[in-house]
Amino acid sequence: MPDETRPDETRPDETRPDQTLPDRTRPGVTILVATRDRAPELRRSLAHHDAPVIVADNASADGTAAAAEEAGATVLRLPRNRGAAARTVAAERASTRYVAFADDDSWWAPGSLDRAVEILDSHPRTALLAARVLVGAEERLEPVSEQMARSPLGRPDGLPGPAVLGFLACSVIVRREAFLGVGGFSDVLHFGGEEELLALDLAAAGWGLAYVPELVVHHHPSEAGRDPAARRRREARNRLLTAWLRRPLPAVARAAASALGSRDGRAGLADAART
Known part of the structure; x- marks a missing residue:
């Protein structure tokens, strides 16, 4: 097993932090999407986003990167599949105070990102907000959202909602500085439960993480390629x-x-x- 105390991966030369992107429409937040071989799903979800989007393409072979560019997103074409760490590469390219994650089959409800920025601006020791997730056209409540609402950690003073140490990556907005300060998502874990390590690292660094159900994310899971x-x-x-x-x-x-x-x-x- 690896002997690692803090994720510390080398980033591709084409994504150096000094190559930041201008934020043209929303001063506070950029949406980051990591994807691979999901062009149809990505086309649908990108139409719902109302903030600048950076798509980190994990070496797709189906035209996903081209589809994202056609939709107006900034695209980072990674030479290999970095898994969840592609989000970290995208965060390095963003220039906004906050970054919000989305999957290629999810999007933030109108107004939720504006409200999230307001909450984070007024809670300076909170690094991450987890939104309520509604699944499918019938808008079923995601079970993880139910669990976060009943968090045994309670609601410490200074947090805008129940404290959490777990979340769905597609439903969070985070301070870019705090996220990059702890190394972002680790290359070691790829995808599948990669959120816990990030949550532990943010908490260990003294940051608060909270579930805020007034923020909403829509998730329409695709069955393509799922096992x-x-x-x-x-x-x-x-x-x-x-x-x-x-x-x-x-x-x-x-x-x-x-x-x-x-x-x-x-x-x-x-x-x-x-x-």
Whole structure:
């Protein structure tokens, strides 16, 4: 397993931090999308965004990058699949105080980003806000949103909502400086439960993270290329790696014991051991 105390990946030369992009329409926030081979979904979702968008294309082969450019997004064509770390590359290129994440099949509800900027401006020790997620045309409440609303961490003074140490990446807005200050999303985890490591690192750096249900994100999950078993395997792997990197050994042991209880968990444990 890796011996890592803080994610510290080398970024491609074409995305050096000094190559920042002008923010032409909204002074506070840029939307960042990491994607790969999802051109149809991306075309649909980009039509809903009402802030500048940077798309980090993870070496797509289906015209995704061209579709994003046609829709008016700034596109970073990465030479290899960086997974969730592509969002970090995009954040380095942004010039706004805040960056909001979206998937290629999600978008922020009108007015939510403006409100999020207001909340963050008035809560200087809060780095991240997690929005309420509504799924599909029927707008079902995402179970993770229900869990965040019942967070056992309570609502400490100075936070605009319940404190959280987990979230869905497509539903958060974060201070760019704080996000980059802790290394962003790690290359080690790729996709699938990559949020926990970032949450732990932000909290360890003294930042607050809060669930704010008045902020809304719409998520219309695409079935293209989805493999539920592979997803469970990646999530099990990443829970173990996150525990190994940031938690005491008893927590690592508990995560490993939990993984042994299912076929996908055992496969994830094997993947983690090979990392």
